Amino acid sequence: MAVDRTGTPLVELRDIRVAFGGVHAVDGVTIDLYPGEVVALVGGNGAGKTTLIKTLSGAHKCDSGQIYINGEPVSITTPRDAKQYAIETIYQTLALAENIDATANMFLGRELKTSFRTLDDSAMESAAREVMGRLNPKFLNFKVPVNSLSGGQRQSVAIARAVHFNARILIMDEPTAALGPAETAQVTELIKQLKAEGIGIFLISHDIHDVFDLADRISVMLQGKLVGTVNKNDVTKDDVLGMIIIGKLPGEVSSTELEALHE
Amino acid sequence: MTDVSTQPDPVATSDDDVAGSGGLVGALRSMEVDTRLIGMLGALAIIWISFHIWSGGTFLTPRNLWNLSVQTSAVAIMATGMVLIIVSRNIDLSVGSMLAVVGMAMALLQAEILPDIIGFDHPMTWIIALVLGIALGAALGAFQGAIIAYIGVPSFIVTLGGLLVWRGVAWWMASGRTIAPMDSSFQLLGGGSRGTIGGFLSWVVAVVASVGFVVLLINGRRTRQRYGFAMRPLWADATIGVIGVGVVLGAVGYLNRYFLPPLLARQRAEQEGLVWPEGGLDIPLGLANPVLIAIVVALIMTFISTRISFGRYVFAIGGNPEAAELGGIKTRLTTVKTFALMGALVGVAAAVQIARLNAAVSGLGQLTELYVIAAAVIGGTSLAGGIGTIPGAVLGALVMQSLQSGMVLVGIDAPLQDIAVGVVLVVAVAIDTFYRRGST
CATH class of the missing domain: 1.10.3470 (ABC transporter involved in vitamin B12 uptake, BtuC)
Incomplete structure (x- = not known):
């Protein structure tokens, strides 16, 4: 299933820079994403993946650079802006309010209201059950505070929240980090399904196997800079590991460097 | 409960299986009453009764x-x-x-x-x-x-x-x-x-509150029914309704037994043109x-x-x-x-x-x-x-x-x-x- 990259990209992050004090967390990175494509963002700890992606989800402002959605330059400064462009994010921390229930978390900030402007809890619960029926049919705890749910169930809530609002661009930051094998398989299945629906997905992951399993292209970051973006089918896992650790594209890596990698 | 995705979920029952365990705890759980609130009511009752005895x-x-x-x-x-x-x-x-x-x-x-x-x-x-x-x-x-x-x-x-x-x-x-x-x-x-609003209006408030309470309960059931969610058993809702209405009416009824002192009652009776009977008149202050x-x-x-x-x-x-x-x-x-x-x-x-x-x-x-x-x-x-x-x-x-x-x-x-x-x-x-x- 090849991705059509002839049209305008769904998202383009062009020359993004973010600095914390004197440290360049993201230093002039350009990446793009096409409909129905999964672009994996990989790199070691502190490479700047999460910071970069937060400029797109509205959690961080970029110091310079421009974001384009469907070729149009846009300004995203708050999470509300991002949601307006149908950008949904599943954070590594899940970003759930522990004291309120799954339904309320799913609709947090976008509650369904009755005609009297009051919360329509029943309608929300009904919608939540519907989405969850698709994602994780075993999930039944819609009315208990999230802090009494297991890690996998919380993850389901975070994913259901992103999926319910018809995202066109989905950002997943380590979506399987807290999950067991069965749930990881479920998430993998979900990503494929969403991809088939034409949704563009940025996938941040530590797991190189996951990345090769799911991604169409792989963008590697090191110390705030983009090492390069490669097509998954053109490279091996070793190539990508080389990019992550040494910071050079496959052709540029010398044989001694490659040997050092395997010691 | 840290990682139990594959085990049956311990809290799954509280949502849909409302029958719960037997006894008082089970009954309370079926009614979905906040047990903390019940505890506070209990503490309040203890305080009240203790002081009642202590103060003669x-x-x-x-x-x-x-x-x-x-x-x-x-x-x-x-x-x-x-x-x-x-x-x-x-x-x-x-x-x-x-x-x-x-x-x-x-x-x-x-x-x-x-x-x-x-x-x-x-x-x-x-x-x-x-x-x-x-x-x-x-x-x-x-x-x-x-x-x-x-x-x-x-x-x-x-x-x-x-x-x-x-x-x-x-x-x-x-x-x-x-x-x-x-x-x-x-x-x-x-x-x-x-x-104060007087005895009669206090009763009106009590009745309105009771009706409102019952309407809320019925509405809650209707909504859950409409969406096909699990409902509390009917007996639980009925018990809650009876207790709620009982508390409201009982409290107002009891407070309404606080009457104006004779002197003020007499003034009030004269203002309102009531006949002042021999034994005095009990005019409740109300809420x-x-x-x-x-x-x-x-x-x-x-x-x-x-x-x-x-x-x-x-x-x-x-x-x-x-x-x-x-x-x-x-x-x-x-x-x-x-x-x-x-x-x-x-x-x-x-x-x-x-x-x-x-x-x-x-x-x-x-x-x-x-x-x-x-x-x-x-x-x-x-x-x-x-x-x-x-x-x-x-x-x-x-x-x-x-x-x-x-x-x-x-x-x-x-x-x-x-x-x-x-x-x-x-x-x-x-x-x-x-x-x-x-x-x-």
């Missing part, structure tokens, strides 16, 4: 309970707002001093300013003073909230400053004078023998206005905290401020609104207080902030944020006031009273902490 049968008289209800109102009104403040991981130490400023402002308005403009004892005086007072309270609260939300000074510091500043302002507003008397209509807000105000405030605040998005945002912010922000909630604006709401409630409480005293002094509301916070906390509000209920806070206020009036009634020395209230506060929170640890 004077605590549980209609007269004492009527007084207790009036004395509880002001703190209860403010405690409902304090719940939202504490739930959002903030604190407001300035409510007592703010009470003095707003009370002083309302007193000055009706005693010195408005008479010059619209005339003495004008029928509009009370409403103008009340509305402006509430608006002033909301403005002061919003001002503090804005410093907390937009400049980022911790609420503890901002409101600690407020505690000192507003107290000074209250003195300065009238150079320490006592402002009295209040407008004759305004005085009715404070209760007293004229500031006092401040109690009605507190009930209405509690209902509105319950609505705000559970039925509209603002309330949900307050809880979400308390649970996880970052998640709330990422969810697209305007967290700073929500903080300002929360403090403004607290300020408005301080305005309502100030009106009740100065109406009851029939005067305003700059020392009004000293230490009240601590009673308000204590009421909210005894009522199950967690200082860690995210947890708290309005009915709990009202009950907390009632527990505090019951202890205080009870101790006065049995003649305990003032220092001992403080010691007892302090101990109860710590013990209540300790029990609550144990309870929470056990439940999660």
Whole structure:
């Protein structure tokens, strides 16, 4: 299933820079994403993946650079802006309010209201059950505070929240980090399904196997800079590991460097 | 419960399998009643009965309970707002001093300013003073909230400053004078023998409340039925309905047995052209206005905290401020609104207080902030944020006031009273902490 990259990209992050004090967390990175494509963002700890992606989800402002959605330059400064462009994010921390229930978390900030402007809890619960029926049919705890749910169930809530609002661009930051094998398989299945629906997905992951399993292209970051973006089918896992650790594209890596990698 | 995705989920049953285990606990679970609230009611019952025995049968008289209800109102009104403040991981130490400023402002308005403009004892005086007072309270609260939300000074510091500043302002507003008397209509807000709604209207209120309660229950069932969700068993809903209606009617019926003293009753009878029989006439005072105000405030605040998005945002912010922000909630604006709401409630409480005293002094509301916070906390509000209920806070206020009036009634020395209230506060929170640890 090849991705059509002839049209305008769904998202383009062009020359993004973010600095914390004197440290360049993201230093002039350009990446793009096409409909129905999964672009994996990989790199070691502190490479700047999460910071970069937060400029797109509205959690961080970029110091310079421009974001384009469907070729149009846009300004995203708050999470509300991002949601307006149908950008949904599943954070590594899940970003759930522990004291309120799954339904309320799913609709947090976008509650369904009755005609009297009051919360329509029943309608929300009904919608939540519907989405969850698709994602994780075993999930039944819609009315208990999230802090009494297991890690996998919380993850389901975070994913259901992103999926319910018809995202066109989905950002997943380590979506399987807290999950067991069965749930990881479920998430993998979900990503494929969403991809088939034409949704563009940025996938941040530590797991190189996951990345090769799911991604169409792989963008590697090191110390705030983009090492390069490669097509998954053109490279091996070793190539990508080389990019992550040494910071050079496959052709540029010398044989001694490659040997050092395997010691 | 850390990682149990493959095991059957321990909490899955609480949602759909409502039959629960047998016995009283099972019955309570089926009714989905807040067990913490039941515990507080139990504690209240113990306090009441103990004082009743200790005082030789004077605590549980209609007269004492009527007084207790009036004395509880002001703190209860403010405690409902304090719940939202504490739930959002903030604190407001300035409510007592703010009470003095707003009370002083309302007193000055009706005693010195408005008479010059619209005339003495004008029928509009009370409403103008009340509305402006509430608006002033909301403005002061919003001002503090804005410093907390937009400049980022911790609420503890901002409101600690407020505690000192507003107290000074209250003195300065009238150079320490006592402002009295209040407008004759305004005085009715404070209760007293004229500031009540009488026996008949009290029954009307009780019946309306009962009907409303039953309608809410039926509506809840209908909605759940419409969406095909699991419902509480019918017997559980019926039991809740019967108990709720019973409590409302019983409480009003009992309070209605507090009658006007003979002298006042005679005056009232003459005013209303009633024949004064040989043995005198029993004219019930009925619910006092401040109690009605507190009930209405509690209902509105319950609505705000559970039925509209603002309330949900307050809880979400308390649970996880970052998640709330990422969810697209305007967290700073929500903080300002929360403090403004607290300020408005301080305005309502100030009106009740100065109406009851029939005067305003700059020392009004000293230490009240601590009673308000204590009421909210005894009522199950967690200082860690995210947890708290309005009915709990009202009950907390009632527990505090019951202890205080009870101790006065049995003649305990003032220092001992403080010691007892302090101990109860710590013990209540300790029990609550144990309870929470056990439940999660």
